[in-house]
Amino acid sequence: MFNQVVQSLLAGEFICQVSDHAGFSYLNDAAHQHEVNTYVGRIGLQLSVTRQGGAFFIAHNVDGGVDRKAAKEVFTEIKQSLRPLVSFLDMVMRVMQNDNLLIVGTPIEVNKLMAAIDSNPSFRSDLQTLAIQLKVSGDGTDRNRLEKVLRVFREKGYLMLSNPEREIYQITGKIEFIQEVIEFLMEHDAIGGMEDEPPSTQGELL
Amino acid sequence: MSQSVDTIVAYLEVLHANKHLIAEAYCNGGIALEEENQRKIRQLIENRVLIPYFQQDFRVSPTLGRHLDEVFQRQRSYAVGANFVDLANRLRQLIIEYTTASNENRLDDQEDYAAEYDAGVFELASLIHDELLSLRAITENQFANVSTMAEKQRQNEFYLDRAEKIGETIALLEGENLLGTLSESPLLKPLLEVYQHQVLVKLAGWRSTHMDITSVLKAFLYRLRQIEPNARRIRAFAHFLRKNPDYQTPDSESIQTFPAWSSRYAGLRLKTHPDLSVSQSRDALAEIAQSIPSAKISIVRERAAGSRINDGEVNGVRILQPKPVQLAFRRYLQAASDSLSPLSAIDWKRKQSEFSTLGDDAWLLYAIHSIEMLGKEFKSGRWQGIQVKRDLAPAEHIRSGNIVIKDVALWKKT
Numbered sequence: 001m002f003n004q005v006v007q008s009l010l011a012g013e014f015i016c017q018v019s020d021h022a023g024f025s026y027l028n029d030a031a032h033q034h035e036v037n038t039y040v041g042r043i044g045l046q047l048s049v050t051r052q053g054g055a056f057f058i059a060h061n062v063d064g065g066v067d068r069k070a071a072k073e074v075f076t077e078i079k080q081s082l083r084p085l086v087s088f089l090d091m092v093m094r095v096m097q098n099d100n101l102l103i104v105g106t107p108i109e110v111n112k113l114m115a116a117i118d119s120n121p122s123f124r125s126d127l128q129t130l131a132i133q134l135k136v137s138g139d140g141t142d143r144n145r146l147e148k149v150l151r152v153f154r155e156k157g158y159l160m161l162s163n164p165e166r167e168i169y170q171i172t173g174k175i176e177f178i179q180e181v182i183e184f185l186m187e188h189d190a191i192g193g194m195e196d197e198p199p200s201t202q203g204e205l206l
Numbered sequence: 207m208s209q210s211v212d213t214i215v216a217y218l219e220v221l222h223a224n225k226h227l228i229a230e231a232y233c234n235g236g237i238a239l240e241e242e243n244q245r246k247i248r249q250l251i252e253n254r255v256l257i258p259y260f261q262q263d264f265r266v267s268p269t270l271g272r273h274l275d276e277v278f279q280r281q282r283s284y285a286v287g288a289n290f291v292d293l294a295n296r297l298r299q300l301i302i303e304y305t306t307a308s309n310e311n312r313l314d315d316q317e318d319y320a321a322e323y324d325a326g327v328f329e330l331a332s333l334i335h336d337e338l339l340s341l342r343a344i345t346e347n348q349f350a351n352v353s354t355m356a357e358k359q360r361q362n363e364f365y366l367d368r369a370e371k372i373g374e375t376i377a378l379l380e381g382e383n384l385l386g387t388l389s390e391s392p393l394l395k396p397l398l399e400v401y402q403h404q405v406l407v408k409l410a411g412w413r414s415t416h417m418d419i420t421s422v423l424k425a426f427l428y429r430l431r432q433i434e435p436n437a438r439r440i441r442a443f444a445h446f447l448r449k450n451p452d453y454q455t456p457d458s459e460s461i462q463t464f465p466a467w468s469s470r471y472a473g474l475r476l477k478t479h480p481d482l483s484v485s486q487s488r489d490a491l492a493e494i495a496q497s498i499p500s501a502k503i504s505i506v507r508e509r510a511a512g513s514r515i516n517d518g519e520v521n522g523v524r525i526l527q528p529k530p531v532q533l534a535f536r537r538y539l540q541a542a543s544d545s546l547s548p549l550s551a552i553d554w555k556r557k558q559s560e561f562s563t564l565g566d567d568a569w570l571l572y573a574i575h576s577i578e579m580l581g582k583e584f585k586s587g588r589w590q591g592i593q594v595k596r597d598l599a600p601a602e603h604i605r606s607g608n609i610v611i612k613d614v615a616l617w618k619k620t
Contacts, residue, residue: 012472012474048470087447
């Protein structure tokens with residue numbers, strides 16, 4: 001398991017209970033975390049976990065200061081992918097009329113999503129805009145457009161096709177990473193809309 | 207065999223004899239009284255296996271149902287476990303009765319209390335173990351038996367409370383209250399040994415499992431409580447992006463304090479190569495190599511300036527071989543140019559054994575086509591003077607427009 005987990009982590013993948021259930025259980029053991037940390041620590045990296053604990057990933061060791069070059073790469077990637085991703089998450093929540101979707105493991109059924117999009121011209125327009133943002137082209141049908149959009153987010157690691165026959169996707173732990181990014185950007189750029197929400201920390205709850 | 211053992215065996219035989227009926231009642235949540243099963247149902251009611259529910263419907267008794275739930279790990283929402291504090295208090299009461307019986311020299315009573323105490327400690331230990339197992343299963347599947355987040359949150363809070371009660375019991379069991387009483391008198395040494403064997407040796411494991419479960423439940427509760435603010439944040443951000451289509455995320459240069467997530471390692475695709483010098487892997491590599499289909503080789507030769515492709519090579523010139531039908535027509539034409547009377551194409555071909563594989567229809571079609579192509583040659587060219595005659599079959603209908611050619615003949619006009 002060590003081999004498999006370390007290779008996935010070094011490839012830049014997020015390990016969560018959806019993407020790799022066995023690997024995630026393995027990394028939840030403190031002894032195994034130490035083992036992985038010791039290994040990757042020798043090349044200036046460290047094992048990190050999202051604040052909500054839903055996904056493990058590898059980060060640069062920042063003990064000696066932040067690696068600005070690496071941080072620049074992350075910011076550049078965020079800059080390129082954030083807008084369509086936020087549009088997608090917002091659209092899925094509105095289409096499914098459910099704000100509780102954004103948690104690791106939540107299933108997204110393509111058929112249900114498509115039926116809801118079909119029934120509302122505004123959602124169809126959102127889907128078309130999203131397809132343009134992602135530069136996906138298809139046969140012109142909304143179904144094809146949606147499938148391609150989902151495929152893009154699957155390739156980016158935010159979704160996993162857990163049941164190909166019934167076309168059911170699941171949200172992966174990477175969602176927690178992007179939630180942290182959004183929280184930071186909203187704070188940094190003083191973007192409003194959350195004024196009524198007091199900042200909460202894990203320490204307070206526990 | 208004692209009387210009580212016989213009774214229990216008889217009871218178990220009743221269960222065995224009605225196993226299908228009991229299983230059906232357990233799985234379907236009850237069973238209806240019918241003509242064919244009424245005798246069996248009556249027997250099960252007498253043995254307290256089935257309990258009347260509504261008119262002609264019967265259900266498995268809750269105690270047996272709980273036992274089956276436990277055996278088959280069937281989860282019940284908000285399942286209420288044992289009252290551990292009451293069970294622990296019962297043990298203390300049994301210790302007092304044991305001491306009193308011992309002081310009053312009532313040896314039979316003392317023995318009975320010791321047996322009751324032994325069974326009580328065993329029951330308590332077993333219930334704690336089962337409850338921890340059940341809680342672990344619930345936490346690991348993250349309340350998969352319910353679908354909405356609100357339900358999950360309510361269940362999470364309920365089971366956190368259950369976990370807290372187990373924690374209190376564990377603290378009670380290792381505390382001075384019970385353990386101190388058992389240790390203070392040599393009279394209670396047999397009870398202490400039972401306690402040691404059934405509880406004390408397991409306490410460390412229980413404590414560790416309990417801590418794991420509690421931390422997972424708390425972390426999950428924290429995540430559940432975060433969903434709503436996260437959703438609102440994403441909606442607000444999406445709204446902001448729609449209103450500000452020119453918005454760009456900040457450049458890393460403008461960031462004073464980097465967030466933890468910005469140190470994420472982008473990843474590196476690892477590529478490995480087989481070490482052919484390692485003898486242990488050679489057979490496996492050979493097997494893999496054999497399973498790979500051979501690649502198609504295409505060699506593109508570039509022509510050097512001032513030379514022809516394949517210049518100087520043996521296979522530089524390709525000689526085209528005529529097809530048999532082409533060869534046959536050529537010879538037929540030669541024979542016709544020497545003939546002064548009409549030479550039938552079909553008859554000529556049939557006489558040539560080397561062209562026996564050519565079909566008459568195909569040959570005739572090729573001959574007609576070639577004669578048409580050579581039309582000018584027959585008038586003024588190389589084959590000047592060759593005459594052509596078609597042997598036509600009578601038309602099936604005068605206006606059908608079809609011309610059926612049965613044969614064609616060529617000869618040299620003198």
